[in-house]
Amino acid sequence: MPSKKALVRRPSPRLAEGLVTHVERQKVDVGLATEQWEAYVEALRAHGWETREVEPADDCPDSVFVEDTVVLFRNVALITRPGSASRRPETAGVEEAVAGLGCSVNWIWDPGTLDGGDVLKVGDTVYVGRGGRTDATGVQQLRAAFEPLGARVVAVPVSKVLHLKSAVTTLPDGTVVGHIPKMDRPSLFPGFLAVPEESGARVLLLGGHKLLMAASAPKTAELLTDLGYEVVTVDIGEFEKLEGSVTCLSVRLRELYA
Numbered sequence: 001m002p003s004k005k006a007l008v009r010r011p012s013p014r015l016a017e018g019l020v021t022h023v024e025r026q027k028v029d030v031g032l033a034t035e036q037w038e039a040y041v042e043a044l045r046a047h048g049w050e051t052r053e054v055e056p057a058d059d060c061p062d063s064v065f066v067e068d069t070v071v072l073f074r075n076v077a078l079i080t081r082p083g084s085a086s087r088r089p090e091t092a093g094v095e096e097a098v099a100g101l102g103c104s105v106n107w108i109w110d111p112g113t114l115d116g117g118d119v120l121k122v123g124d125t126v127y128v129g130r131g132g133r134t135d136a137t138g139v140q141q142l143r144a145a146f147e148p149l150g151a152r153v154v155a156v157p158v159s160k161v162l163h164l165k166s167a168v169t170t171l172p173d174g175t176v177v178g179h180i181p182k183m184d185r186p187s188l189f190p191g192f193l194a195v196p197e198e199s200g201a202r203v204l205l206l207g208g209h210k211l212l213m214a215a216s217a218p219k220t221a222e223l224l225t226d227l228g229y230e231v232v233t234v235d236i237g238e239f240e241k242l243e244g245s246v247t248c249l250s251v252r253l254r255e256l257y258a
């Protein structure tokens with residue numbers, strides 16, 4: 001049976017020092033953020049996900065955004081080389097975690113850079129955002145790792161948001177949802193649905209027709225509910241101040257087999 005495992009990582013006490021690129025810095029309440037993180041993890045568990053905590057990286061302010069450190073395709077884990085040098089120490093604990101789950105491990109090598117938040121999988125198509133954190137060499141190395149496994153890799157320009165998945169994610173039927181003002185090339189995505197709110201473009205698939213979304217996108221939640229999806233919302237406001245979303249707070253491993 002396909003797996004429903006999710007890697008998560010507890011927020012660093014230094015979370016408030018996290019990087020911001022496309023937004024103005026706001027004060028972050030680390031205590032409230034931790035409460036929001038715990039509610040997020042509980043939402044995953046309540047919908048059948050087995051969560052596993054990666055070893056904390058307390059000296060890395062952005063380490064809670066664990067998705068940026070690894071990309072999965074089938075049972076292959078590609079350990080990233082984050083575009084921000086301050087985030088590179090985050091990968092060691094994640095590498096240990098995915099190896100312990102039986103993944104085959106590969107790496108992005110210097111001088112390439114790749115953030116996991118720039119990678120969106122739709123079936124066997126792997127969209128990779130070429131932007132501020134992921135460079136051309138990183139895209140080339142991702143192709144080399146995943147195309148032999150049957151992936152079709154499509155590079156997408158990203159300039160208006162931190163990561164590709166800040167602007168687009170996907171629904172269970174493969175439809176890509178996105179907020180057009182934050183997208184560089186909407187035409188690259190077949191089966192595209194525009195959503196009215198920026199944070200509404202960030203959808204996490206819980207299984208079946210259930211979606212996890214931030215509470216900050218009520219209009220999009222209403223739209224998707226009207227389309228027949230069951231929407232579960234969580235308040236992640238403290239993480240949104242740091243350009244975080246529901247997708248980047250976990251790594252979902254769906255293709256591990258017992």
